[in-house]
Amino acid sequence: MPPDQAPAANRPDYGRRLLPLWALDPAIAYLNHGGYGATPHEVLAEQQRWRLELERGPTRFMQKTLPEALRANAAELARFLGADPQDLVFVENATQGMNAVLRSLEFSPGDELLTTTHVYNAVRNTMRHLAERFGATYIEAPLPYPMTDAQQAIDALTPHINARTKLLALDLVTSPTALILPVAALAAKARAVGARVLVDAAHAPGQIEFDLPGLGADYVTGNAHKWLFAPKGTAFLWARRDRQAGLHPTTISHGLGQGFIAEFDWVGTRDPSAWLATGAAIAFYRRMGDGAIRAHNHALANEAATLLSAALGGEEGQSPRLRGAMATVRLEGFEGQDRPAALALNDRLWREHGIEVPIIPFGGSLWVRVSAQIYNEIEDYRRLADALLTLRGA
Numbered sequence: 001m002p003p004d005q006a007p008a009a010n011r012p013d014y015g016r017r018l019l020p021l022w023a024l025d026p027a028i029a030y031l032n033h034g035g036y037g038a039t040p041h042e043v044l045a046e047q048q049r050w051r052l053e054l055e056r057g058p059t060r061f062m063q064k065t066l067p068e069a070l071r072a073n074a075a076e077l078a079r080f081l082g083a084d085p086q087d088l089v090f091v092e093n094a095t096q097g098m099n100a101v102l103r104s105l106e107f108s109p110g111d112e113l114l115t116t117t118h119v120y121n122a123v124r125n126t127m128r129h130l131a132e133r134f135g136a137t138y139i140e141a142p143l144p145y146p147m148t149d150a151q152q153a154i155d156a157l158t159p160h161i162n163a164r165t166k167l168l169a170l171d172l173v174t175s176p177t178a179l180i181l182p183v184a185a186l187a188a189k190a191r192a193v194g195a196r197v198l199v200d201a202a203h204a205p206g207q208i209e210f211d212l213p214g215l216g217a218d219y220v221t222g223n224a225h226k227w228l229f230a231p232k233g234t235a236f237l238w239a240r241r242d243r244q245a246g247l248h249p250t251t252i253s254h255g256l257g258q259g260f261i262a263e264f265d266w267v268g269t270r271d272p273s274a275w276l277a278t279g280a281a282i283a284f285y286r287r288m289g290d291g292a293i294r295a296h297n298h299a300l301a302n303e304a305a306t307l308l309s310a311a312l313g314g315e316e317g318q319s320p321r322l323r324g325a326m327a328t329v330r331l332e333g334f335e336g337q338d339r340p341a342a343l344a345l346n347d348r349l350w351r352e353h354g355i356e357v358p359i360i361p362f363g364g365s366l367w368v369r370v371s372a373q374i375y376n377e378i379e380d381y382r383r384l385a386d387a388l389l390t391l392r393g394a
């Protein structure tokens, strides 16, 4: 049976038995793959191989080997995303990709920078900072939550898109709430009023299937170090060909004025080994199942949400069709709904129960956000439900 057609959450070759492929502590139920990813040993080994090759002859490596190896890995990532390699550069992380775009743009007083209440907080800070600098207006459209239908997001955002909207920044998968947003439909509405569209796809590569050029965005940034198994510090920035002029990395270096790729490919001396291991990460992802990974993780996230919701009596944050490999469930009956309460519960789960999972304060409630990865099993989420019941009763 081809991997894509294997029963989703029941593939016998997935689950805890795969844990030794990662450095993850086997004593911990690791339910936060979405947080920082987790890099398999073989990808780390490829990264180390590049580090050692660099150190054998740093000058020759940086000047001769690196430019070509960097482009080869960028091309593999571009192909994986269905993009043209000419339109894609590496950045360190999605935060940097968002900053590069936002800080390359100029606004006038009265212009509106639009996003949603589900925006990643670091991006919120960057957008606010820019709005303040230019005397522009920063707007967060409130999205309903829990959300069961993508149309709810379209209905909530549409009234905020108007002739003053100069930029729409949208998450493909939201961070605090694990929702897949209808980016292509919203991008079309923003384009119709002349706004530029910046997509934060931090969580998307490897978690969900998406057509990057088909999003209809001007700019897309995303991480390979989360769901694509690349080493930390591996992310991309894609820009539509006609938006590449005037787009600069957050660090201006020798390539200024020499084009998109020249500007981003050299941003000063740094360790490029993570970027050079991108091809190995994609090879690992493909060998482990590609579409079968996504299908398995999605099914496991759904099962986990059902289990947690039934055990704890809290509602799910999203319907399965708005969910990739992460799910949220509302926590009721715990003390406090703020960030200190969330951090305290996260810490107790780790210290007293050996579970790593984010607890997120959102909209006046605490939510648990579980990730599903091929090294997880439904038993991990049962352990979480039992631990939460114990802590709630304590």
Ligand SMILES: Cc1ncc(COP(=O)(O)O)c(C=O)c1O
Binding pocket: 034, 035, 092, 093, 094, 095, 096, 120, 123, 171, 173, 174, 175, 200, 202, 203, 223
């Ligand atoms: C929507 C979104 N944007 C940006 C980020 C930041 O990613 P990074 O820390 O790799 O910059 C995250 C991380 O979870 C995210 O979920």
